[in-house]
Structures are given as structure tokens and as C-alpha cells.
Amino acid sequence: MRFLGVLFFCASLLISRPAFSQELVQPPQTDRLGSEKLFFEAYKALLDRRYWDAEELTDMSLSADPYNIDGYLLRALIRQNKGDLNGSMTDLRSYLEVRPRDHTAKKILSAIEEVYSNDSRYNPTDYAGYKQPLKLFFELSPRTSVGTIGLSDGSSFGSKVGLADSLADQVQILEPGRMRNIAFSGPSDLLFLSYSRFVVLGKDGALVEFEDQGEEFVTIRSGDVRSGSDSVAFLSSSVLAVSSPLGRKIDFYSYPDLNSLGSWSPEEGDLFEPRGIAARGGTLAISDRRNDRVYLLSWGKEVPYISLEVSTPRSVIWGPTGDLLVLSDNGFLSVFSMDMSKEWLEVDRIAVPEALCLLKSQDRIFLISSDGRDITVLEAVPGKKEGLILATGLFGPKTDTINEDTGQVVEVSVSLSSPFTSYIHSQRGVLSSVWQDTMKGGRIFEAKGRDLTAVIVAPENRYKFNGDLWDSVSEIGELERSVRKIWEQNPGFSQIVVDSEIQANEDDFLWLFNFCKINGVSLSVWGTKTPSDFLISVLENTGGNVYYSESLSDGDLKGLKTKSFVFNIFYPETISSSGYPSKNMLSTIADFGMISYRGWLPIWPDMLR
Structure with a gap:
């Protein structure tokens, strides 16, 4: 009887208090269609080099559908192009947790980690x-x-x-x-x-x-x-x-x-x-x-x-x-x-x-x-025996060019940042690329870049500069905001001149260094006060100048060699463009002698027409 009483008591507990909660965790509601529309707008903004707009649109796309894992890969490329290498690596790691077999994403992450961990400001x-x-x-x-x-x-x-x-x-x-x-x-x-x-x-x-x-x-x-x-x-x-x-x-x-x-x-x-x-x-x-x-x-x-x-x-x-x-x-x-x-x-x-x-x-x-x-x-x-490996952004893709011998051509613009600009121009570039899991041939052509210079001045020196493309920085942490303002007005300027008296720290200049490297912008300095060694090393490795004029005008800011090129990649006209970004990721390697540039950009020809 005692045993039956205990058994009855235990059974009553199980009935009155179930071992598992009956309240199921509900997945967040998603707006898949809205997310895809925002994803498409973010992609177009990336192609137009409107990086900050593209990042905001991708954030909205992921908020509408957190399961849109492609958004993390797209945002990683956007953040890389805007100089946020740490944010780019975070997105790539999140993406690879879901798609660990995406070898292209692994290569992008590896390349960014190498740039981030190795101080590329010092080149033998x-x-x-x-x-x-x-x-x-x-x-x-x-x-x-x-x-x-x-x-x-x-x-x-x-x-x-x-x-x-x-x-x-x-x-x-x-x-x-x-x-x-x-x-x-x-x-x-x-x-x-x-x-x-x-x-x-x-x-x-x-x-x-x-x-x-x-x-x-x-x-x-x-x-x-x-x-x-x-x-x-x-x-x-x-x-x-x-x-x-x-x-x-x-x-x-x-x-x-x-x-x-x-x-x-x-x-x-x-x-x-x-x-x-x-x-x-x-x-x-x-x-x-x-x-x-x-x-x-x-x-x-x-x-x-x-x-x-x-x-x-x-x-x-x-x-x-x-x-x-x-x-x-x-x-x-x-x-x-x-x-x-x-x-x-x-x-x-x-x-x-x-x-x-x-x-x-x-x-x-x-x-x-x-x-x-x-x-x-x-x-x-x-001076390195193994050469120099650098990253570059790809932009402005076009697919409306037909080559009589090879069929369709994807034309991609690029601007290359390097301390060895003359060396690059003296070499015959060799292009190799992969798209749709297939190796593609291609050619490299020099292009006439936009000879535009932006100037970031300290407020007290504004009256010393006579030009159209400028902004001022008065507080630490404002440099990115200022660059964004000018870039959105004229995306693709070739040189940015920074007043050495602006309020900025090494983190600000390191971000600007990464932004200039990936976008092929020469970072120069207006030496209104003695530039720091850190700032000098940054400008040297983007091919910039130091200006010592007491006042500056647009006519003073010339003399840089163009670093603009066009990559033509051949592919059959019959290839479909549907699929994940990982399947449509254009991977390029451009070799100029001992210097190799790596770049990535998802290409959907249907979206470019």
C-alpha cells in the first residue's frame, strides 16, 4: 500500500507540473519580400560606391529577415569598401557559421585578416x-x-x-x-x-x-x-x-x-x-x-x-x-x-x-x-621576395559589351592604391578571375580617372583654402562623417588632402588609410603643423604628397599619376545569373609584376541591365 501511495503521488506531480514547458519559442516574424527588395537596393548602392547608404539598406534588409544570410556576405563587402575591416570580418564569420563550405568567403576573410593583422604601411x-x-x-x-x-x-x-x-x-x-x-x-x-x-x-x-x-x-x-x-x-x-x-x-x-x-x-x-x-x-x-x-x-x-x-x-x-x-x-x-x-x-x-x-x-x-x-x-x-599582395574594390560593372571572339564581357572598373605606382604602370598586368565556379580569361586596360581632390581642413584654416570639394573636422571621431559627406557628393575622387591640424587620432587615420587603400585614393597631407610619423607613413603607402604651402587652391593639388584601370572578363552569354552571391561572386587576381591585387564583387547580369 505504501508503494502504491508513493506511485500515485509521483503520478499526480507529473500530471500537474509537466517536465517541459508547453510555451514554444516562436521564430521572429519575417518580411522576406521586403528584405529582398532592400537587399537589391543595397546591391545597387554598392555598385554606385554609396557605401554608407548600402550598409544602412543592408541593415534594414537583415532586420526585415534575419535569415537572409546572403545579407551578411553583402554587408561584409560593403564594410570592407568603406574601410571597416573589423566589421567586415565579423559579418564574414557570421556568414561562414551557416555556410562553412563557401570557399570564396573563406578566401575573402583570410585576405582581410592578413591586411588587418599585418602592418602594410611598411614595405621593403x-x-x-x-x-x-x-x-x-x-x-x-x-x-x-x-x-x-x-x-x-x-x-x-x-x-x-x-x-x-x-x-x-x-x-x-x-x-x-x-x-x-x-x-x-x-x-x-x-x-x-x-x-x-x-x-x-x-x-x-x-x-x-x-x-x-x-x-x-x-x-x-x-x-x-x-x-x-x-x-x-x-x-x-x-x-x-x-x-x-x-x-x-x-x-x-x-x-x-x-x-x-x-x-x-x-x-x-x-x-x-x-x-x-x-x-x-x-x-x-x-x-x-x-x-x-x-x-x-x-x-x-x-x-x-x-x-x-x-x-x-x-x-x-x-x-x-x-x-x-x-x-x-x-x-x-x-x-x-x-x-x-x-x-x-x-x-x-x-x-x-x-x-x-x-x-x-x-x-x-x-x-x-x-x-x-x-x-x-x-x-x-x-623589396619582398614573395612580392606584395593588396586588396582592391571593384565597382561600376557593365555587361552590355559584346566581344566578337569571346562573347559577353563583364567590364569592371578599379582604382589601385600602392606606394609603387610607377612600377605598376611599367608592368603588363595579367588578369585571372573566377565566376560561376569557372575560371575566366580577361584583359586589363588603363583608364582615365577622375582628377578630383577633396580637402579636409581644420576650421581655423578654412579661409586658407580656395576650392569646391571640402569639409571641416573639429572633433575626434568626425573624420569618417566628413569623408562620407564629400564621397557621397563625388564618389571616386582620386586624392584626399587632410589638414594636419584637424582633431583626429590614430584610429581615425587608420580607418582613412584602409578606406583609401581599398578605393585607390591617394591620401595627402597639408602640413599646417608638423605631420606625425604615423600620418607620413600612411600617405607614403597610398602614393600621396605633403603640401607645405601656407594657403592652398585646387591648382596646387595636382601632379599625381592616374591609378585607374578597367578589367574585362569574358564569359558565355548563355550563363544564368540566378543563385546565391557565393555562386555569383566575381573573384579577380590582377598581377603587376611583383604586386598582386585581389578583389571580389557579386555579379548578377540581369540586375545590371
């Missing part, structure tokens, strides 16, 4: 080049007389080269198809501040700023520094340095009023004989010919200077990826690079027996012969 660099007559290089007419009597120094910006001829009392400005002269008493150096502005330093201490107005050179301002000065470098638009071999010092001045800010000389060595100087952000390289040394001095920082041993150094410049090049009187060009332990090492020595003048124009090094008649051109090339 080698140099390869050629020598030819200066007249041939600039395509001057046979009647044009070239050459110098007493070449002292010079400068380059974009396609222009300026040479100071101290014995002929003139300055030569050369550009393709044209050479002009400026009368100037005993010029010792010349330095471009922008495409149209430059300063000339005279041995008597005269410092004159000129503006190239096309048909004539107009004097903007003039003043005086220490007599006997040899070379000039700008640390910002308001601070400059000049070397004074007679005074045995490096003198610093405010600009444009030229008030003295002090001087510097090393504590070591015999009599200091500074000759060439060159600035990279706040680091000033100084050649001391008498003591066989090159000094690296950090302006405005209480840190010891660094000295490098170089025999009879004459001229110094900073290379396109942060290396240091030193031209010596003994006919050698020494290349120094910083290793992983932050030590400067001589990594190359190139014989240039006739060179007297050392210049840099973006990713090319120019060496001018002592008579001013020949030029040696050294192009920067990747």
Missing part, C-alpha cells in the same frame, strides 16, 4: 632604373638648350623638376614638353611646396616664394635668412630649416615672417659642415660632409639625435616608403632602411658617378648629372 623597397638625356626625358624640342654651369641643388613635384644654377644666376623649371627660366642671383637651393608654388634660396640669404601661373612666375613673398645658407627644408607650412655651412649650424625660422626659432649643431665631431637637409614629418636628415655623417634630428622632441656613417655625404632625401637616400661626393647613392629593431642599416649602395643633384618625385628618384644634361631615374619596386 628596392630601386631599379635607367639613364637618359634630360631633353629626351622631358620630350623637349631639338631647339631647346638644356644644361647648367654650376648646378647646386633642386627639387621635384609631380611631373616638374626645378634646378638651381648658381653660376648662371638662374633657376630652370622643366616639365614634359616645356622648359622655362627664372633669373635669380646665386641660387643655392629650390623646394616645391605644392604643384604650383616653390621657394628659392640664394647664397646671400634671400628666400623668395614663387607661384607658377602658367605663363609667368609671380613672386608671392620674399625675405632673408642667414647669408651663406645652402639648403632649405620645411617642417610645416609655418616652420622651415636651412643649413648654414659657414655658420656651422642648422637654423630654424618661422614662415612667412622668418623670425628665428633657434639653431642646432651636434656635440660630436670636428667642425660641423651641414649641406643637404630633408624633412620627413618632424625628422630632419642632415648631411655633414666634413665629418662623414648624416644626422637624424627630431624637431620639437627631447630625444637624442641619431648619426649614420656615410663618406662625404652631399645630398639627402627621404624615399617613397620611409627609407633614407644619401648621395655622396664619391659617386655613390647609399640607401638606409630601419629594421625591425628600429636600427638604421645601409641596405644598398648604387654607383652614380656623374650625379650631382638628388631629387624625389612620389615613388621615383631623380639624379641629375653635374652638367645638367642627363637624368638617372630610379623607380621604387617591392
Whole structure:
């Protein structure tokens, strides 16, 4: 009886309190049709490079139907193109949890993780080049007389080269198809501040700023520094340095009023004989010919200077990826690079027996012969044996082109960002692609890009800029908002110039770096204050410039090489375009010698018509 009573009690408990809840978890209600419409609008926005609109539309699509897993793959590509690599990786991982066998998505994630984890701002660099007559290089007419009597120094910006001829009392400005002269008493150096502005330093201490107005050179301002000065470098638009071999010092001045800010000389060595100087952000390289040394001095920082041993150094410049090049009187060009332990090492020595003048124009090094008649051109090339792998965005696909031999053609536009632009143009690109799980052939063509420059200024410098495409940033975290505003007005601008006085931190600039890399935009800096080393390394690796003009206009912001290309991919006209993005994902690999670009974009031909 006791056993039956216990059994009855247990049975009554099971009946009154079931072991499992009768309330079932209901899946969220979905609007599949609405989600697909928003997905389609997001896809069109991506093709138009309206990345922020595309991201918002994808968010709405996923809110309408959280099970639309394709939305995560699409949003990953959108976020990659807008520079949000972390967000892109998050979406790809979510997508792969549902579709773990999507090998294309795995490759995209792997590529982004590699970019995100490896600091691609630092690229080992080698140099390869050629020598030819200066007249041939600039395509001057046979009647044009070239050459110098007493070449002292010079400068380059974009396609222009300026040479100071101290014995002929003139300055030569050369550009393709044209050479002009400026009368100037005993010029010792010349330095471009922008495409149209430059300063000339005279041995008597005269410092004159000129503006190239096309048909004539107009004097903007003039003043005086220490007599006997040899070379000039700008640390910002308001601070400059000049070397004074007679005074045995490096003198610093405010600009444009030229008030003295002090001087510097090393504590070591015999009599200091500074000759060439060159600035990279706040680091000033100084050649001391008498003591066989090159000094690296950090302006405005209480840190010891660094000295490098170089025999009879004459001229110094900073290379396109942060290396240091030193031209010596003994006919050698020494290349120094910083290793992983932050030590400067001589990594190359190139014989240039006739060179007297050392210049840099973006990713090319120019060496001018002592008579001013020949030029040696050294192009920067990747120094890694395994080459360089970069990511790029694909945009503007078209499918209305018919090729008589191969059938249909998918035409995709691309803009390539790299510190080695000249090297890319010197290579014959090879294109391979995969679409609909099939390898496709293709061709690469150079295209004329949109020569548009956007400028981000600090509010206090707005009055110094005269141009149409601009915005201002006054607080940390506003940089992306400002870039979005300009990009949505003119998607696909080729250069963005950032005022170094804007309120932004390294995270802001790192986002901008990623955005510029994927969209092929050159990031340049307006040095209203001394740019940080971080900002300089960012601009170097997107092929940008530093502008030191006190004021800027659109005419100052020229001289960059185009980086626009068109990819033509052949495929049979009968192929259907239906299916998941993973099935319709166009994967491209464009090889330019040692540089390989990877890009992905879903292609549905029916949606493009």
C-alpha cells in the first residue's frame, strides 16, 4: 500500500507540473519580400560606391529577415569598401557559421585578416632604373638648350623638376614638353611646396616664394635668412630649416615672417659642415660632409639625435616608403632602411658617378648629372621576395559589351592604391578571375580617372583654402562623417588632402588609410603643423604628397599619376545569373609584376541591365 501511495503521488506531480514547458519559442516574424527588395537596393548602392547608404539598406534588409544570410556576405563587402575591416570580418564569420563550405568567403576573410593583422604601411623597397638625356626625358624640342654651369641643388613635384644654377644666376623649371627660366642671383637651393608654388634660396640669404601661373612666375613673398645658407627644408607650412655651412649650424625660422626659432649643431665631431637637409614629418636628415655623417634630428622632441656613417655625404632625401637616400661626393647613392629593431642599416649602395643633384618625385628618384644634361631615374619596386599582395574594390560593372571572339564581357572598373605606382604602370598586368565556379580569361586596360581632390581642413584654416570639394573636422571621431559627406557628393575622387591640424587620432587615420587603400585614393597631407610619423607613413603607402604651402587652391593639388584601370572578363552569354552571391561572386587576381591585387564583387547580369 505504501508503494502504491508513493506511485500515485509521483503520478499526480507529473500530471500537474509537466517536465517541459508547453510555451514554444516562436521564430521572429519575417518580411522576406521586403528584405529582398532592400537587399537589391543595397546591391545597387554598392555598385554606385554609396557605401554608407548600402550598409544602412543592408541593415534594414537583415532586420526585415534575419535569415537572409546572403545579407551578411553583402554587408561584409560593403564594410570592407568603406574601410571597416573589423566589421567586415565579423559579418564574414557570421556568414561562414551557416555556410562553412563557401570557399570564396573563406578566401575573402583570410585576405582581410592578413591586411588587418599585418602592418602594410611598411614595405621593403628596392630601386631599379635607367639613364637618359634630360631633353629626351622631358620630350623637349631639338631647339631647346638644356644644361647648367654650376648646378647646386633642386627639387621635384609631380611631373616638374626645378634646378638651381648658381653660376648662371638662374633657376630652370622643366616639365614634359616645356622648359622655362627664372633669373635669380646665386641660387643655392629650390623646394616645391605644392604643384604650383616653390621657394628659392640664394647664397646671400634671400628666400623668395614663387607661384607658377602658367605663363609667368609671380613672386608671392620674399625675405632673408642667414647669408651663406645652402639648403632649405620645411617642417610645416609655418616652420622651415636651412643649413648654414659657414655658420656651422642648422637654423630654424618661422614662415612667412622668418623670425628665428633657434639653431642646432651636434656635440660630436670636428667642425660641423651641414649641406643637404630633408624633412620627413618632424625628422630632419642632415648631411655633414666634413665629418662623414648624416644626422637624424627630431624637431620639437627631447630625444637624442641619431648619426649614420656615410663618406662625404652631399645630398639627402627621404624615399617613397620611409627609407633614407644619401648621395655622396664619391659617386655613390647609399640607401638606409630601419629594421625591425628600429636600427638604421645601409641596405644598398648604387654607383652614380656623374650625379650631382638628388631629387624625389612620389615613388621615383631623380639624379641629375653635374652638367645638367642627363637624368638617372630610379623607380621604387617591392623589396619582398614573395612580392606584395593588396586588396582592391571593384565597382561600376557593365555587361552590355559584346566581344566578337569571346562573347559577353563583364567590364569592371578599379582604382589601385600602392606606394609603387610607377612600377605598376611599367608592368603588363595579367588578369585571372573566377565566376560561376569557372575560371575566366580577361584583359586589363588603363583608364582615365577622375582628377578630383577633396580637402579636409581644420576650421581655423578654412579661409586658407580656395576650392569646391571640402569639409571641416573639429572633433575626434568626425573624420569618417566628413569623408562620407564629400564621397557621397563625388564618389571616386582620386586624392584626399587632410589638414594636419584637424582633431583626429590614430584610429581615425587608420580607418582613412584602409578606406583609401581599398578605393585607390591617394591620401595627402597639408602640413599646417608638423605631420606625425604615423600620418607620413600612411600617405607614403597610398602614393600621396605633403603640401607645405601656407594657403592652398585646387591648382596646387595636382601632379599625381592616374591609378585607374578597367578589367574585362569574358564569359558565355548563355550563363544564368540566378543563385546565391557565393555562386555569383566575381573573384579577380590582377598581377603587376611583383604586386598582386585581389578583389571580389557579386555579379548578377540581369540586375545590371
